[in-house]
Amino acid sequence: MTSPSSILKLSDVTIESGTPYECGLSNVSCELKAGELWLVRLEREDERLPLADAAEGLAVPIQGRVAFLGEDWRSMSPDHAAARRGKIGRLFEDDGWISDLDLDQNIMLSQRYHTQRSEAEILDEAVKFARLFGLPGLPRGRPASVRRPDLRKAACIRAFLGQPALIILERPERGVYADLIAPLINAVRSARQRGAAVLWTASDPRIWKNPALGATHRAKFIGPQLHAMDVEL
Secondary structure (H helix, E strand, O other), rough: OOOOEEEEEEEEEEEOOEEEOOOOOEEEEEEEOOOOOEEEEEOOOOOOOOOHHHHOOOOOOEEEEEEOOOOEEEHHHHHHHHHHHOEEEEEOOOOOOOOOOOOHHHHHHHHHOOOOOHHHHHHHHHHHHHOOOOOOOOOOOOHOOHHHHHHHHHHHHHHEEEEEEOOEEEEEOOOOHHHHHHHHHHHHHHHOOOOOOEEEEOHHHOOOOHHHOOEEEEEEEOOOOOEEEOOOO
């Protein structure tokens, strides 16, 4: 039974490997409640798992169930599932930009689509996050013309915009650890204080040695199997 404060719950989830996943999931179970942070260690830089896609209802288990806000993704209609995804903020492993839209348009696209907020309100919140992440304002221009560090900061803005119930961060520190880690931890802390849950995957060992994260759950994958870690890695 999923508790009322449960944001994300995976119950004995198995997903087969195959493109684009290097490895599948095997009997993975976990639950993230409001205000919790699940820190998942990936041993290799190139390791790709369907964990984030499963959390967002985009990778369908051959066994088990994935519930978001108490509902199994497979029981939702397409329209309802799309609306539910509007409550998830995600920083993608590969950034996930639409190449023929300017970066500021990319950042605000989900809020324009999923909410009835005014353009001014969305822009005001986005600019506040931009400053939090060390940018003078929203970066503009096509994604291909923007520096890599600024792209990662822009991806952070998009992930936190709109007070999502679940925030998925796929190795956000990759290549920009020193420049990004402090404001990212602050943003995560604020999101958790208002009741969001955070799923953070990482392969940088410095993440595991940083006590400021305050992870509620710590785990690592060995192949497709999840192993809970109750001690410092």
